[in-house]
Amino acid sequence: MPFAAITYDIKPGFEKEITEIFTGFRRVGSPVVRDATGAQSARILSTAVFIRDATMVRVIEYEGELADIARHMAVQPGVREVEEKLAPYLSRPRATDTVEGFVATFERSLLTCMAQMSVRDHAPA
Template sequence: MPFAAVTYDIKPGYERELTEIFGNFRRVKSSRVADDTGEQAGTILSTAVFLRGDTLVRVIEYTGDLEAVARHMAMQPGVREVEQKLKPYLTKPRDTDTVEGFTATFRRSLLTTIAQISARDLPTPA
C-alpha cells in the first residue's frame, strides 16, 4: 500500500495546541474514495501526523489514485475543520478553503517518496 506525506510550515512552540487540533479530528464515516463518477477510486487506510520544530507532516496510507484521495480529503468536514484550525499556526498560508485550492496545496506540499517497505509485501510462507 502506498504512503503519501504532506508538510505544513508551522510556527514553533505550539505543540500542545497542534496536538489538540489533531487529537479532536472528526474521522470520516467511510474509508472509500470515489472518483467524479462515484466509482471507487481508492481507500484511505490510515493517517499519522508528526511534528518537530516548525515542520508538521501528515502521512496517509492509501490505495488507488492519489489525486482522488486528495479530492476526497478536501471534501471531508473533519479535514476542512483541521485546516481552518491550523491557520493561526502556519508560517505560510495554505489555500485550502476550496477543493481546487486544497488539491493544489496538497500537490505542492507532497514529499517525494524515495522508499516504501512493508512486511505485507513479503511473500507468504509456504
C-alpha cells in the same frame, strides 16, 4: 500499499496547541474514495501526523489514486475543520478553503517518496 506524506510549515513552539487540534479530529465518513463517476477509485487505510520544530507531516497510507484521495479529503468536514483551526499556527498560509485550492496545496506539499517497504509486500517464508 503506498504512502503519501504532506508537509505543513508551522510556527515553532505550538506543538501542544496543534496536538489538541488533532486530538478532536473527526474522521472521514468512509475510507472509500469515489471518482467523478461514482466508482470506487481509492481507499484511505491509515493516517498519522508528526511534528517537530517548524515542520508538521501528515502521512497517509492508501490504495488507488492519490489525486482522488486529495479531492476526497478536500470535502471532508473534519479535514476542513482542522485546516481552519491550524491557520493561526502556520508560518506559510495554506489556501485550502476550496476544493481546487486544497488539491493544489496538497500537491505542492507532497513529499517525494524515496523508499517504501512493508512486510505485506513479501510472501510468508
